[in-house]
Amino acid sequence: xxxxxxxxxxxxxxxxxxxxxxxxxxxxxxxxxxxxxxxxxxxxxxxxxxxxxxxxxxxxxxxxxxxxxxxxxxxxxxxxxxxxxxxxxxxxxxxxxxxxxxxxxxxxxxxxxxxxxxxxxxxxxxxxxxxxxxxxxxxxxxxxxxxxxxxxxxxxxxxxxxxxxxxxxxxxxxxxxxxxxxxxxxxxxxxxxxxxxxxxxxxxxxxxxxxxxxxxxxxxxxxxxxxxxxxxxxxxxxxxxxxxxxxxxxxxxxxxxxxxxxxxxxxxxxxxxxxxxxxxxxxxxxxxxxxxxxxxxxxxxxxxxxxxxxxxxxxxxxxxxxxxxxxxxxxxxxxxxxxxxxxxxxxxxxxxxxxxxxxx
Amino acid sequence: xxxxxxxxxxxxxxxxxxxxxxxxxxxxxxxxxxxxxxxxxxxxxxxxxxxxxxxxxxxxxxxxxxxxxxxxxxxxxxxxxxxxxxxxxxxxxxxxxxxxxxxxxxxxxxxxxxxxxxxxxxxxxxxxxxxxxxxxxxxxxxxxxxxxxxxxxxxxxxxxxxxxxxxxxxxxxxxxxxxxxxxxxxxxxxxxxxxxxxxxxxxxxxxxxxxxxxxxxxxxxxxxxxxxxxxxxxxxxxxxxxxxxxxxxxx
Numbered sequence: 308x309x310x311x312x313x314x315x316x317x318x319x320x321x322x323x324x325x326x327x328x329x330x331x332x333x334x335x336x337x338x339x340x341x342x343x344x345x346x347x348x349x350x351x352x353x354x355x356x357x358x359x360x361x362x363x364x365x366x367x368x369x370x371x372x373x374x375x376x377x378x379x380x381x382x383x384x385x386x387x388x389x390x391x392x393x394x395x396x397x398x399x400x401x402x403x404x405x406x407x408x409x410x411x412x413x414x415x416x417x418x419x420x421x422x423x424x425x426x427x428x429x430x431x432x433x434x435x436x437x438x439x440x441x442x443x444x445x446x447x448x449x450x451x452x453x454x455x456x457x458x459x460x461x462x463x464x465x466x467x468x469x470x471x472x473x474x475x476x477x478x479x480x481x482x483x484x485x486x487x488x489x490x491x492x493x494x495x496x497x498x499x500x501x502x503x504x505x506x507x508x509x510x511x512x513x514x515x516x517x518x519x520x521x522x523x524x525x526x527x528x529x530x531x532x533x534x535x536x537x538x539x540x541x542x543x544x545x546x547x548x549x550x551x552x553x554x555x556x557x558x559x560x561x562x563x564x565x566x567x568x569x570x571x572x573x574x575x576x577x578x579x580x581x582x583x584x585x586x587x588x589x590x591x592x593x594x595x596x597x598x599x600x601x602x603x604x605x606x607x608x609x610x611x612x613x614x615x616x617x618x619x620x621x622x623x624x625x626x627x628x629x630x631x632x633x634x635x636x637x638x639x640x641x642x643x644x645x646x647x648x649x650x651x652x653x654x655x656x657x658x659x660x661x662x663x664x665x666x667x
Numbered sequence: 668x669x670x671x672x673x674x675x676x677x678x679x680x681x682x683x684x685x686x687x688x689x690x691x692x693x694x695x696x697x698x699x700x701x702x703x704x705x706x707x708x709x710x711x712x713x714x715x716x717x718x719x720x721x722x723x724x725x726x727x728x729x730x731x732x733x734x735x736x737x738x739x740x741x742x743x744x745x746x747x748x749x750x751x752x753x754x755x756x757x758x759x760x761x762x763x764x765x766x767x768x769x770x771x772x773x774x775x776x777x778x779x780x781x782x783x784x785x786x787x788x789x790x791x792x793x794x795x796x797x798x799x800x801x802x803x804x805x806x807x808x809x810x811x812x813x814x815x816x817x818x819x820x821x822x823x824x825x826x827x828x829x830x831x832x833x834x835x836x837x838x839x840x841x842x843x844x845x846x847x848x849x850x851x852x853x854x855x856x857x858x859x860x861x862x863x864x865x866x867x868x869x870x871x872x873x874x875x876x877x878x879x880x881x882x883x884x885x886x887x888x889x890x891x892x893x894x895x896x897x898x899x900x901x902x903x904x905x906x907x908x909x910x911x912x913x914x915x916x917x918x
Binding site (some may be wrong): 362525529531532534535536539541542543546548552606610611612 | 742746751763764765771775776777787789
């Protein structure tokens with residue numbers, strides 16, 4: 308297919324056709340003025356919750372003298388890293404207009420399986436003594452495999468994403484529990500706890516790793532054909548199909564990528580804890596935090612909208628709230644209630660700001 | 668158009684096309700030729716207009732007969748395949764992705780690239796510029812192409828789809844009731860655009876209900892009834908009355 312020479316076309320179309328001047332369309336030929344076009348502005352629009360984050364930081368500084376200390380910020384970064392990774396996965400699935408509850412299961416089961424394969428039987432492991440790096444590969448492959456199965460069931464068998472991934476979530480959590488009889492494996496190989504638990508100077512390694520992942524995913528979404536296709540599939544699957552995009556392949560690929568991101572998140576969380584518990588993931592309800600963070604960060608549940616800058620801000624907003632609650636020693640029995648209320652308020656603000664921004 | 672040494676060949680043609688839905692013959696042995704310019708197809712509901720257009724655009728496969736593009740038989744089973752040989756169809760529901768920008772929509776599935784540090788990356792700037800240029804040719808009031816399609820009016824959306832077809836050098840542009848959802852002012856603007864496109868030497872086929880509009884717009888008019896083409900006119904040689912008679916079968 309050849310591109311039309313625009314000079315030639317311009318010349319042809321510039322010839323008066325007679326009906327031109329008095330046609331009603333003539334009044335419409337003036338191009339509309341172009342308003343501010345800086346890249347910085349569009350990035351800011353992506354992160355419409357930045358003001359909320361600023362307000363939270365000011366509030367945190369007022370209520371706790373510890374809040375503004377650098378170590379506290381690095382701590383927030385370390386805490387937020389694992390959540391950010393699983394949220395990135397959930398955001399991708401939301402962008403294609405679907406949902407994946409099973410990421411919460413993968414977040415616990417993938418690191419559990421890897422550690423169980425590596426750890427000795429005396430520490431609730433399998434006793435298979437798999438090489439730790441091979442365990443790492445198992446962890447990533449498991450994330451991809453769970454996503455692949457989800458994708459097949461949803462895309463090819465046309466089953467409901469909600470039910471498929473709910474079943475998968477509960478099933479994975481059950482196997483995670485069953486493998487270790489509800490116990491915790493704390494005998495982690497060094498390479499398992501390095502990213503989640505170590506610091507480079509004051510900087511948590513997990514934060515650096517997560518930032519790298521976010522930049523890669525963000526660039527992928529923005530500059531690769533497959534990344535653009537994710538938005539198209541979520542925005543209008545029929546139009547995407549007519550444009551030659553393999554919609555089924557894009558969807559299954561996204562479920563797989565999300566599974567891998569959730570497995571990575573669980574891996575980082577395990578390293579931060581220095582142990583893998585039977586309750587990591589499903590029993591902690593991490594999937595709800597991931598959903599809330601993604602939506603607060605501007606990812607549409609209807610698909611086709613969202614980006615990694617927004618997701619990062621969404622994760623940080625909730626992480627800062629969590630941090631303030633921890634610093635203020637809010638009664639643990641009431642902590643969840645406050646957290647839920649904050650999520651609702653943040654969602655409302657995100658909606659109000661987001662809508663106003665997109666209309667400009 | 669006509670070269671002395673070659674026999675003229677219609678841009679798009681159909682030979683003995685038939686399409687059945689159960690016992691209902693939606694198309695019966697339809698043979699037709701489309702030349703550069705604007706051909707309007709009119710007919711009552713169920714006359715077979717849309718079925719004919721759907722076959723040309725790859726959404727339906729005929730039970731019998733063949734489609735020829737520039738004299739060569741072509742067969743396709745998807746809109747994608749039809750588009751690849753240069754037949755673009757503008758369907759309102761299928762055309763655009765609301766959540767993407769105008770530029771992203773123009774280049775959806777056919778993105779422009781550049782290399783950043785050796786990695787192939789979508790060249791968003793070039794896409795925006797080319798989309799702006801392509802839309803400028805249509806001389807319709809449009810916001811810059813980085814704006815989301817969601818913010819466009821119905822007529823502007825149609826213009827985006829048409830600009831996409833023109834940019835990629837479509838051989839034939841098919842439109843099904845293109846102004847059905849547009850207001851009067853937008854209808855006038857969009858009709859001017861497709862008239863311009865036809866004057867520019869494109870082969871444009873428009874299916875429509877609005878007979879006065881079609882009489883004014885088209886270079887050739889085809890009347891369909893009960894799966895057949897029952898009449899072909901130049902607009903100046905016919906009248907509203909005559910068209911209606913052919914449509915309902917009283918002629």
